[in-house]
Amino acid sequence: MTGQAAAAPIFDTDELVINMGPQHPSTHGVLRVVLRLDGERVVDADVVIGYIHRGIEKLCENRDWxxxxxxxxxxxxxxxxxxxxxxxxxxxxxxxxxVPRRARYIRTILAELQRIASHCLWLGTHAMDIGAMTVFLYAFRERELILDLFEEYCGARLTYNSMRIGGLPLDIPTGWDVKVREFCKVMDEKVPEYEELLTNNRIWLERTRDIGVISAEDAIGLGLCGPPLRGSGVYRDVRKDEPYAAYDELEFDVPLGTRGDTYDRYLIRLEEFRQSIRLIRQALDGLPEGPVMGKVPRLIKPKAGETYHAIESPKGELGYFIVSDGRATNPYRMRVRPPSFCNLQGLRPLVVGHLVADVVALIGTIDIVLGEVDR
Amino acid sequence: MLDTIVIPLLKILVLLNAVLVAVTFMTLLERKVIAWAQSRLGPMRVGPYGVLQAIADPIKLILKEDITPARADRMLFTLAPILSLVPALVVFSVVPFGGDELFYVTDINVGLLFIISVTSIGVYGIILAGWASNSKYPLLASLRASAQLISYEIAVTMTLVSVILTAGTLSMVGIVEAQQESGLWFGFVQPVAFVLVLIGGLAETNRAPFDLPEAEQELTGGFHTEYSGMRFALFFLAEYANMIVITAVVTILFWGGWLRPFPNVEALAFLDLVPGWIWFFGKMFVFLYLFIWIRATLPRYRYDQLMRLGWKVLIPIAIANIVVTGVFKVLL
Amino acid sequence: MAEAIAFYTLAVLILGLGVAVVTTPKTVHSVLFLVLNFLCVAILYVVLRAEFLAVIQVLVYAGGIVVLYLFVVMLVNLKRAPEAHEDPRRLARLGLGLSGAVLLELAGIVVYSYGRAAPSSAPAAPVEGIVGNTEELGWLLYTDYLIPFEVASVLLLVAMVGAIVLARRES
Incomplete structure (x- = not known):
């Protein structure tokens, strides 16, 4: 082809720019991704966030602790x-x-129940994005049981307000532990049920195997955390590395992936279901007697200083950085390291080169909640 | 006069109404079956067990505001849903629901080809809907859809050739009669072709796992994203009518149409007490149920995987099947 | 009588749609008129009792080829007018020449058929033992017209291979 013909081709091959979100059924909220497409292949992706920014960190500066x-x-x-x-x-x-030991155990149980609930939501929506809609309802059915447990514990089904500085607001209701055990038994049967629908399903394999591969170095470089990081084979779990609550007294395994693709991340989260059940069972077995609230001053007013502490939320490393000036009954500055936000960094490198249909699978695989990304 | 005009017109009238009613209740059936598969109840509010939901939905859709996007091509935007529904209904004119002349409108000697060619017109509805909406998601979806429909049409047509070879006729009635003569449903003679047509049928009716043209999660609803009200409903009617067509075709070609099981075994003659059309609808129902079941179970293929399956798997198998059938036909 | 009415109605429709194809400003509309045109031709075949041909007309032209046309028309950006040629009246001259040639051809056919004895109005005697023109067509293709049939299929194969070669060179 001569230079002139190349400069003025007969047919323009324009890149198609499509705007995915903020109103889109599978951007899990109000994420907006501006995709530049060549045919159906993604050439570039621009992730736009901020549609649900409520300034929570700033709000914290004038609320008491x-x-x-x-x-x-x-x-x-x-x-x-x-x-x-x-x-x-x-x-x-x-x-x-x-914090009293009993409170730490109950906190662990609540956190692991929460992990199962969050993973149920992830599994359901992720499978739904790839077209398997039945899994969605199955996963939500089990999530409902957890919400019932939380409702019985603290009266709320979504925004629990379930912990206090120094312990817990309430001890567990009578018979609650039995119900949690029953739930564990139910979950034992249901996880294989999800696996039956997806794990060896050829279409599922084709849609997730080798899709959105990210190497261990890249994953660390991007600051990924939680299942997306472990999917690339990096051993990093705050529960093991810097134990909090009662995790140092309980046994559990950290599943690791080998390929770093969407399928590995799927397997890891499914294994985390089992590990969470295992943790809950152990915590219930070893649940010590005693108070659930430690010795906390009437007026919570930390002395001047700053600290960072992270836990392993269902989505990854959730860290809080808090500065106190020691004079006020509210933090001087609070900053959250949200796992969703950090994992969202990985979206652009993951989607480039894949097809439009993979974009939704990849948004699903990093498991974001926009409320946490924007705060 | 009576035989050439009045009776055929009456048949067409009855048939059209029956199909449209069947389609409305198909939507209910689909919702119910999927609900049961997902341990839900499905629609329960309208009428006993939600039976009247099938009537409430169309009423709602008719009463809804019918929006045309500002920069859409108005003529084509209106034409597209009609173009997708009409072929789906026309096809029924050659579908025999029973052996008696009462049960089909007409039996032309190129019946099967007629079905293939008329359904191939239906793709215009989808392409034009995407183009006329003047919106990006529908356009992408309609491109996908047309490529998908054309590819799978080739695969299905190729497969049907082997069935035609086995039956020795293109007439729908003739194909069933051929099965009666041989005493064996073609599903047993041509199992490969049956599976291919079933898969191809899923793809041609845009059903899961090949429902890419309307993949809600990717393309926000696909080619009918911009449609609302009755025009939107027409697309749905077309989809379900096409499903019924495919199941009818599969029933006729592979499962003996209105014939009872083992049509030549005397010992089973008591099965003839059940009228042929009941056998026909029973078989159709099984396949419709299968379609819904598949939708409730499987994830969705990706576009390139779908095309690979069509061109690199189904079409070669279909061609091989023709060759094998031809060899057997010559040898036997 | 009924046949004549059908024929003339269809003829008017076909011509009208043909005119619409070339005069419509929007390319997509013109492609659609072409589809309608093909459908009318198919009906004409039915009137002539050539059901097989009619069905194939719909399947191949309306359902297959024009869909691909539509594809191209939709995908290619047609905002730019075709490049103007040096001679602005080139198209008109070309059109005149072509239509003249077609007219001559038609005239030739008319004169030629008048010169010969009028063909019997009854269709050619069907091959014995066969009903329906589909089978007849099949027989003819595989007996009398075997060589043209095979040549045509080889031609199509060559075209297919050529298309693949052209498409591969790009990448």
Missing amino acids: TQIILLTDRMDYVAAATNNLGYCETVEKLMEIE
């Missing part, structure tokens, strides 16, 4: 209990408050 627990509910609104846990532990670390 206990009120903030309520605000943390609204970040990752499908995993409110782990948000509460992360915040309360950070303040406890700042104030050097000892």
